[in-house]
Structures are given as structure tokens and as C-alpha cells.
Amino acid sequence: MSQSRILLLAALLAAPLALPVTAEAKPAGDRTIAAVDTDSDGTIDLAETKAVAGAVFDKLEKDADGTLDAKELKGRVSRNELKQADPDNDGTIDKNEYLALVEARFKAADPDNDGTIDAKELRTPAGKALARLLK
Template sequence: MTLRFLSGFAAVTLAVAGLAAPAAMAKPMSGAGAVKMIDTDNDGTVDLKEVQAVASATFDRLEKDSDGTLDRKELKGRLSAAGLKQADPDNDGTIDKKEYLAAVAERFKAADPDNDGTLDAKELNSKAGKALLALIK
């Protein structure tokens, strides 16, 4: 169990630093595993600030051409065509970091049915929670 946690923690740490191999991040993440990796204040839940810190690092890692935006190719399936259109209010076919973080916030809110401002493992295992995790993996 400890080895699995350390391996998962190392994968997220490397991902945040932009060093993880894509295959390592392609593994499905459980809600409990996500909480362990994202929960910097160790309260057993994740809040929007913690999620957006990881999402910001994910955006930076995905943004390969240094134009300040993510296009469909750079997003690597994290958003469907409809999701990209919804996250792209200026309709330029790309999303900048502000738009990406807004999409993350929207998915966070959808995954928080009790509106307490935090997500636990059960909420992250829901369909909405998994959609959120897809953006930050």
C-alpha cells in the first residue's frame, strides 16, 4: 500500500513538474488516490485551490508550442469537441489558461453536489469527479 502511494505520489509530483511519461498519467486515478495526491493541507478532501494548482501545472505541461493556449491536439482528449467549444468563449478553437481553469472550476462545481466547496474520494469517483480528474491528470 505504501509503495503504491509513493508511486502515485511520484507520478503526480513528476507530472506537476512536467516530467512524467504520458503512459504513467494515462492510468485511471481513483478518488482516494487523487485525494492523496492533490490534498496539500491533508484534510482528506480537495478544494478548488488545490485542484487549480494541479490544473495550472497540467496546462503548462500540455502547452507544447509556447503560444499560451491549448488546441485540440495538445488537450489529448481531455475535452470532447463539445467541451472544447463550451470552454472556448472567444471561439478561436483554443483555450488559454484562464479558460482552462474556468473549465476546471465548472467541473469541480459539478462534482460537488453538496456544495461544501470540497471534494472527497466518493465525489471524485462520480462521473462528474472523473470528468474533473481527466482535466488535471
């Protein structure tokens, strides 16, 4: 093999190492932080979280009745969680109920009560439950 082919092969093999880390290569907590963290401080606060959750609610709410049912929620909450988030027991949650659920999950994912959630906290079970509501 000629020296130029060897150099070309070496360059091709080394090229992926020089690429920046993409969103796909980042852990889930980091991707969620990047999607929600509007002030780019590396954490998400409740206001940022609720803003994204409100947009997610609007995207999921397909039938224009102002509520989400289990089908529209697409597995983001279990039947029991839906029941708990549904104080009027109509089998659906409206935007205020959805945001209340998001706030409860935010607080559960913030064990140090500093008002922010970092990527490490998002990788906990409570953080993952919150992240499901933000996708």
C-alpha cells in the same frame, strides 16, 4: 519438504499481505486526492484543484503559444466541451479558460456544495470529468 522450507514458503506467501497499500492499489479517486490534497485533510478544495490544474496546463502547453488545442488536451475534453470552454471560438483555450472549465467541473463534482471534494465524489461521473483535467 523440510520444516524450514515450509516456513520460508509460508513467509513468502504471506509477505504481500504485510505490504502497505500502494498508489496503484488505491481507487482512482483516492490517487487524485493524494496528488491534489496539499493540506492533507482528505479532500480537495478549489484552490488546491486550480493550483494543480495550472501546472497541468503548463505541462500540456508544448508550443509556447499560451493556449491548448485539441491535440495538446489529449482527450481530456470532447470537441463539444472544448467549444463550450472556448468563448472566443478560436479552437483553443488559454489558461484562464482552462481554469474556468476546471472550476465548472469542480462545482459539478461537489453536489453537497461544501466547497470540498472527497474520494467518493471523485468517483462519480462529474468527479471523473474533473480528474481528467488534473492528470
